[in-house]
Amino acid sequence: MTDAAVAPMPPVWRRLIGFNMLTGVVLGVGGWYVGWFGAHAIVGPSLDYFGDIDYNELSVFMAYLGGVVGFLIGLGFLNYPLQRLRGYPPSLREKETEGFGRYFSLCTDHKVVGIQYLWGVGLFFFIAGLNAMLIRSELLSPSHEIFPAGTYLTIVGVHGTMMMGIMTSGILGPFANYLVPIMIGTRRMAFPRIESFTFWLLMAAATILQTTVFFGGFPTGWTGYAPLSNESNPGMDCYILFFALVGISMCLLGVNMIATILTMRAPGLTWTRLPIFIWGILSTAVLNVLAAPVLIAALSMEALDRTAQTTFYVPGGGGSNYLYENLFWIFGHPEVYILAIPGFGVVLELLPVFARKPLWGYRLAVSGMLGVSLLSWFVWQHHLFVSGMNGDLRPFYMLSTELISIPTGFTFLCGMMTLWRGQIRFTVPMLFCLAWFFNFLIGGLSGVFLSDTPSDVTTHGSFFSMAHFHYTIMGGLVFTFFAAIYYWAPKMFGYELNETLGKIHFWLMFIFFNSTFGPLFAVGFLGQPRRVVTYPSGLQFLNDWVSISAFILGFSMLIFLYNLFWSLVFVKKPAAANPWGSKSIEFQLPSPVPVHNFDRIPVFSGDPYGYGGGAGPVTVPAGAPAGRD
Amino acid sequence: MTTAPTTVDSGGNVNHGRRVVVAWLVLSAITTPLVAIFVGPLIPPGNGSVQGQGQVFDNQVMTSLITPILCLLAVFFAYGLVQFHAKRGAELVDGPPLRHDSQVQILWIVITTAMVLFLAGFGTYELLKDGSGGGQGPSPIAFPANHQNAFQVQVIAQQWQFTYRYPSLGGMETHQLALPANTDVEIHVTSLDVIHSFWAVELGVKADANPGIDNIVYVQTKGTRLFHVRCAELCGLWHGYMYNTGRVLEPAQFHSWAAGQEKIFASIKKYLPPYSHTYVPQPDRRAG
Numbered sequence: 017m018t019d020a021a022v023a024p025m026p027p028v029w030r031r032l033i034g035f036n037m038l039t040g041v042v043l044g045v046g047g048w049y050v051g052w053f054g055a056h057a058i059v060g061p062s063l064d065y066f067g068d069i070d071y072n073e074l075s076v077f078m079a080y081l082g083g084v085v086g087f088l089i090g091l092g093f094l095n096y097p098l099q100r101l102r103g104y105p106p107s108l109r110e111k112e113t114e115g116f117g118r119y120f121s122l123c124t125d126h127k128v129v130g131i132q133y134l135w136g137v138g139l140f141f142f143i144a145g146l147n148a149m150l151i152r153s154e155l156l157s158p159s160h161e162i163f164p165a166g167t168y169l170t171i172v173g174v175h176g177t178m179m180m181g182i183m184t185s186g187i188l189g190p191f192a193n194y195l196v197p198i199m200i201g202t203r204r205m206a207f208p209r210i211e212s213f214t215f216w217l218l219m220a221a222a223t224i225l226q227t228t229v230f231f232g233g234f235p236t237g238w239t240g241y242a243p244l245s246n247e248s249n250p251g252m253d254c255y256i257l258f259f260a261l262v263g264i265s266m267c268l269l270g271v272n273m274i275a276t277i278l279t280m281r282a283p284g285l286t287w288t289r290l291p292i293f294i295w296g297i298l299s300t301a302v303l304n305v306l307a308a309p310v311l312i313a314a315l316s317m318e319a320l321d322r323t324a325q326t327t328f329y330v331p332g333g334g335g336s337n338y339l340y341e342n343l344f345w346i347f348g349h350p351e352v353y354i355l356a357i358p359g360f361g362v363v364l365e366l367l368p369v370f371a372r373k374p375l376w377g378y379r380l381a382v383s384g385m386l387g388v389s390l391l392s393w394f395v396w397q398h399h400l401f402v403s404g405m406n407g408d409l410r411p412f413y414m415l416s417t418e419l420i421s422i423p424t425g426f427t428f429l430c431g432m433m434t435l436w437r438g439q440i441r442f443t444v445p446m447l448f449c450l451a452w453f454f455n456f457l458i459g460g461l462s463g464v465f466l467s468d469t470p471s472d473v474t475t476h477g478s479f480f481s482m483a484h485f486h487y488t489i490m491g492g493l494v495f496t497f498f499a500a501i502y503y504w505a506p507k508m509f510g511y512e513l514n515e516t517l518g519k520i521h522f523w524l525m526f527i528f529f530n531s532t533f534g535p536l537f538a539v540g541f542l543g544q545p546r547r548v549v550t551y552p553s554g555l556q557f558l559n560d561w562v563s564i565s566a567f568i569l570g571f572s573m574l575i576f577l578y579n580l581f582w583s584l585v586f587v588k589k590p591a592a593a594n595p596w597g598s599k600s601i602e603f604q605l606p607s608p609v610p611v612h613n614f615d616r617i618p619v620f621s622g623d624p625y626g627y628g629g630g631a632g633p634v635t636v637p638a639g640a641p642a643g644r645d
Numbered sequence: 646m647t648t649a650p651t652t653v654d655s656g657g658n659v660n661h662g663r664r665v666v667v668a669w670l671v672l673s674a675i676t677t678p679l680v681a682i683f684v685g686p687l688i689p690p691g692n693g694s695v696q697g698q699g700q701v702f703d704n705q706v707m708t709s710l711i712t713p714i715l716c717l718l719a720v721f722f723a724y725g726l727v728q729f730h731a732k733r734g735a736e737l738v739d740g741p742p743l744r745h746d747s748q749v750q751i752l753w754i755v756i757t758t759a760m761v762l763f764l765a766g767f768g769t770y771e772l773l774k775d776g777s778g779g780g781q782g783p784s785p786i787a788f789p790a791n792h793q794n795a796f797q798v799q800v801i802a803q804q805w806q807f808t809y810r811y812p813s814l815g816g817m818e819t820h821q822l823a824l825p826a827n828t829d830v831e832i833h834v835t836s837l838d839v840i841h842s843f844w845a846v847e848l849g850v851k852a853d854a855n856p857g858i859d860n861i862v863y864v865q866t867k868g869t870r871l872f873h874v875r876c877a878e879l880c881g882l883w884h885g886y887m888y889n890t891g892r893v894l895e896p897a898q899f900h901s902w903a904a905g906q907e908k909i910f911a912s913i914k915k916y917l918p919p920y921s922h923t924y925v926p927q928p929d930r931r932a933g
Contacts (some may be wrong), residue, residue, distance in 0.1 A: 243837040331857035373740035404782035404860030415765040437732040438740035470777035477877035543846035549885035628742035
């Protein structure tokens, strides 16, 4: 939407003033101190605010809540509600213009939010990855300590928590926000302000988690088990706030996706014509909406235990640590499928493009994803097989856990049969999708050992389970995250990425991913528990092998970053509208997609997999008289 | 793509499906017995106890079962990626528009379901046979045959060490774990502060130590040996250092060891709380 008369550009300093990220940070810091002093006024008149952090948890919570509220006000999230109160007419559009500044502010253009998400998630993914490098440095030697034990646990905790919290939005954030409205033929998400809110809340949360180091860190890892969390430093409060805010962000993101997909599909886009990627997003969004509130509730009780001296999780005070474990894993198991299912969606979406065949077994693929998301609610106590809780229910959880491999197998079958007799092109995104099969197969088959209660007795809590979930989450999510970047970046940014560098990145990442996590199965079986700072000296060779592989794995990420910046900032080779020859609707639009996506709303006449002449052109994108304005 | 490219079915008159299935069957028939015989028995925890041996058998069965699955995907991708790739730099051509095949779908669902049900049934049978060395909580459901006469040991976890009490030896407490050989042992695991996990690696025993909860695990020891004890649940600062070595001793050796321990700790015995399945932790306990 460009105005006919373009106003002259004001000077830079003038453009920095307004509701944007800078104001957000300023008000955030201000809000932090308001909360801090306010809580001291409640708890005690002490202004010795760095001296008493050991016992004044309330001030930490209030400070960060004040900071988050100030940050969001500074970004302008209160403007619209206040305008409505003052009688202004409703509007859905904010900062839907051209220009660089919109990336640093509340913007209701779903494509801007998608790109914001990509850089934001990418930034914290990179930080969490650096933490992994530090972990592997420490484990180079069984006895020599690079970090003090407490620092090491904080590094482990920040790595795990950041990855699990931020990467829930790894595909839902960037790619679903960017692509869902385009793929379903609309111009925006159902709740554009909430869409922006989920992003900025996630960034605020991730920043809070990073500041845990100023409060002594936290020793619990990403699970945050009580009662260890009750006795920890105020750094624990940062963990609680991070995950609770991530929970709010996830929940709202899910609501937004569901509402958009249910209500805003263009004419002709029936449920069986929906791209499979959308089905993956929908299955995940349902999990988001239902799982995140459990996490928020669990952490609220933990926050009360720490501030108001309640005893929800304190065994001596009538509470139970089993309560926390149950609530956490009721969230936590759907959570791992929140991470995995979008990957299924990406793989099945990309395979038809690069095999030049229709998606095989569409309905089976859909039922697979929905089946996984349904069954994921019935398996959580497989994390607690040896906890002593519900010993008689273990056979049930064994069965339900193993049942999940049936719908997961649907994804494998559909993917493999889509490749069958195709015209496969080994492009960079395709390589990442093919790697998904290998990684997720290893992840899934190692899951067989963990789901089997007798075998789980040895593997539970060891490096075996750690290797298992890195195969499923890093192998399943992060590989598809990169597939999605390489596949959709030309569309999102309008520039091509370098293919040679992409292939170097892929091969280094794939080989050294396996070289990193493969030996860890053995390390776990040989008796190394997770999250230890020291281990038997007999395991040093394997640990060193893993560490060195991990460093090269980390180096492959630098190649990716180099490729990204080099291609987008310096080379700037314009991408074709449809570089992959895809039949999906986003590739029928120009690159990058114009601000309002479609001049006229498209009409769909088939699914986007009409390769091989099985169906006619998918859509009537532009200027169709039948479309709505 | 506005123009519909020509469809090419690479080698349309070759029965690719039969080739893959035959190659898969041959490969599986060769590898599965090899894996079952040579790889399966090597998987830990080993034969330090009856329960550990049971886990090895479980691992052996499961590795044998997943070998054909690995073979299927290996054959499929090795064949498929070589046979079905497009020519480099050629015009885009489409593959055949295959959209579904009910027979393949039904076959796949039936086979995966059968495997899953077998695994669940097999795992349940193995679990209920002798408890498999896993913590079962205060009211166990799976017992070894002779559990009424089991030798009792209590494991008390706290930050950051394990201590052991022997109720049959007058509640003697020590910081070394010794178990009599060829005996059914009933281990009661509890904690004084946070969640720990008692992992006797070579015995295939693991049970979480929860404050205020008596987590019972059965293990049938075999011959004399050393084994490692590690904490397998993150329990705070020195979690990584929460380990020691346990011993399985001949009964005579065990009793002389126990007598020695009783003598060493005799002077502090009167300060110990009476033996109990749980010990009430301090509710507001805070470690720095």
